[in-house]
Amino acid sequence: MSHRPYPNRERALRQLGRHVDPAPTIPAPTALLQFGESMARMREGARRVLAAQFPVDQYQLSTRPGVVGGEA
Incomplete structure (x- = not known):
């Protein structure tokens, strides 16, 4: 005699899914606002980083550091 703990397939699937908690979700508007704020930051x-590396009011012949006026 074979062992069959779940003779009914649907019953077995219901018992497997009985203890699965749904994943928490963030409402779409809140998630989009948080994403937009992080992108703005x-x-x-x-x-700020680019302004510190390349000042707007200063003329520079080359963007390579240490090169001034074309001299190496």
Whole structure:
């Protein structure tokens, strides 16, 4: 005699899914607002870094560091 703990397939699947908790979800508007705010912070940080490396009011012949006026 073979051992058959679940003779009914649907009953077995219901018992497997009985203890599965649904994944927590963040409402779409909140998630989109948080994403937009983080992107704005990243953009502002990138602007500050670029402004520190390449000042707008200073003329520079080359963008390579240590090269001034074409001399190596």
